[in-house]
Amino acid sequence: MPTVRIPTPLRKFTQGNEEVSISGANVGEILTNLEAAHPGIRERICDDKGKVRRFVNIFVGDEDIRFLKNLETEVADNDEISIIPAIAGG
Amino acid sequence: MAEPAEDTIPSAREQVMASLRAKRAVCVDSITELIGNTPLVRLRHIEAECPGVELWAKCEFCNPAGSVKDRAALFIIRKALANGDIRPGMRLLDSTSGNTGIAYAMVGAALGVPVTLVMPENVTVPRKQVTTAYGVEIIYSSPMEGSDGAIVLARELAEQHPDLYFYPDQYSNDANPGAHYATTAPEIWEQTSGKITHFVTGIGTSGTVVGTSRRLHELNPAIRCVAIQPDDAMHGLEGMKHLPSSLVPQIYDESVLDDTIWMSTDDGWDMSDRLAEEEGLFVGHSSGANVAGALKLGRQLAEKGERGLIVTILCDRGDRYFAPLKWEKHYVW
Numbered sequence: 001m002p003t004v005r006i007p008t009p010l011r012k013f014t015q016g017n018e019e020v021s022i023s024g025a026n027v028g029e030i031l032t033n034l035e036a037a038h039p040g041i042r043e044r045i046c047d048d049k050g051k052v053r054r055f056v057n058i059f060v061g062d063e064d065i066r067f068l069k070n071l072e073t074e075v076a077d078n079d080e081i082s083i084i085p086a087i088a089g090g
Numbered sequence: 091m092a093e094p095a096e097d098t099i100p101s102a103r104e105q106v107m108a109s110l111r112a113k114r115a116v117c118v119d120s121i122t123e124l125i126g127n128t129p130l131v132r133l134r135h136i137e138a139e140c141p142g143v144e145l146w147a148k149c150e151f152c153n154p155a156g157s158v159k160d161r162a163a164l165f166i167i168r169k170a171l172a173n174g175d176i177r178p179g180m181r182l183l184d185s186t187s188g189n190t191g192i193a194y195a196m197v198g199a200a201l202g203v204p205v206t207l208v209m210p211e212n213v214t215v216p217r218k219q220v221t222t223a224y225g226v227e228i229i230y231s232s233p234m235e236g237s238d239g240a241i242v243l244a245r246e247l248a249e250q251h252p253d254l255y256f257y258p259d260q261y262s263n264d265a266n267p268g269a270h271y272a273t274t275a276p277e278i279w280e281q282t283s284g285k286i287t288h289f290v291t292g293i294g295t296s297g298t299v300v301g302t303s304r305r306l307h308e309l310n311p312a313i314r315c316v317a318i319q320p321d322d323a324m325h326g327l328e329g330m331k332h333l334p335s336s337l338v339p340q341i342y343d344e345s346v347l348d349d350t351i352w353m354s355t356d357d358g359w360d361m362s363d364r365l366a367e368e369e370g371l372f373v374g375h376s377s378g379a380n381v382a383g384a385l386k387l388g389r390q391l392a393e394k395g396e397r398g399l400i401v402t403i404l405c406d407r408g409d410r411y412f413a414p415l416k417w418e419k420h421y422v423w
Contacts, residue, residue, distance in 0.1 A: 007234045009323035009335055018234065044324040055326020055355050057212075084212055084233050086326055 002075050004034060005082040013041040027058060028071035030081060045083060055086040121200050125160045126273045128152045130281040130401070135368040136381060140388030143398045147381060148278060150405055151373060155196035156189075156220075157406035158274075162297050163193035165269035166258045167203055175256045181206045181227070183248055183255035185240035187329060188217035189406055190260050190295075195224035206255065208244040210236055214328065216410050238337045261295050261339035270301030278302070278401050279309050286310075287398040288391075290351070290383045292318040292330045292376050296342040298403060303346040316349045318383040326355040329376040329405060351383045358382055362408060372408040380405070 001021040024030035035042035059082040137145040150158035191207040198205035205226040212233035231239040248257035303315030323335035362378030384402040
């Protein structure tokens, strides 16, 4: 199952876990399943229209999904997905 | 008619020199003397939405290294030098999400203090490039841990190498709010001829809002001083801190604040766009959030039919935030 790396500000949704295993064939499915497992997390990552918020970057391995196929980006079982705030706070 | 005494009439040369004096840019001994004394600009187009209330913004991007952080960096380094904290062979070490790093880099270079910075790996690329240009050493902390991760790593490094690093800790150093107490607040007071009714700005280390508010309250206790924080832990207002989910800076002093505004990333970003398009002020997202907060206050006053003069801070310029371009897709964090 793919691993999703969770940034500090979202760990309150994952019981403090830095990484969670979530199934899904692409990033969109992973986010849907992530929300099912950890309710409330999706709206911090995506806007009302379901698009990834402007200040959030999602990486599959080392690649930013904006430069791949966005939420359609395929994910393999051994892939690591990182959700990273575009900025670093204060 | 008797001719006026020669010494009462300035010669032509003196008149020319006098007229030049006012217009000539200052000459200084060191770039650090150009820190502060920033202009205050009125936001005439934005304030049209809150009739009767004036909105003014302090152009901190006019500081020599481009941000409000120049003031704190100068006061912090000056204090360290005065206390003999940085001995020969030692480096100044601090954590930063960017602008303080650039400010330390500039002041350090000008005053001959070597600088090491701990930054989260996800700070914007231009910040890394600018600090590197001044010749500082950068150590990266995890992009997953934000600025608190950088604070923790800087503390560890300082503890491990007490002979190598002097760690002033901008989050705990009273020279940080002290800089704004000594300079920003009196400048605003003078520039508004004491007519300021509200001061509003965001919290990063809280140095600007705490130091400025403390002094403004001394000058006139009726001035309302309001802080701005991102409305969620997961936000995109670079340089700003969401305190409920962060390490609270030691210098943070709630007693000098009258209120807090919770700002969404989208409102802050949208106001940055408006400032560029409607006022010709191309500033960063924290400045956008500050003006959005000022306008919110202004609207509240206008709705009650009250007048006011609100001052906020334009922390830095927008070009510090250019996103990596498409063809730079393999950029390294």
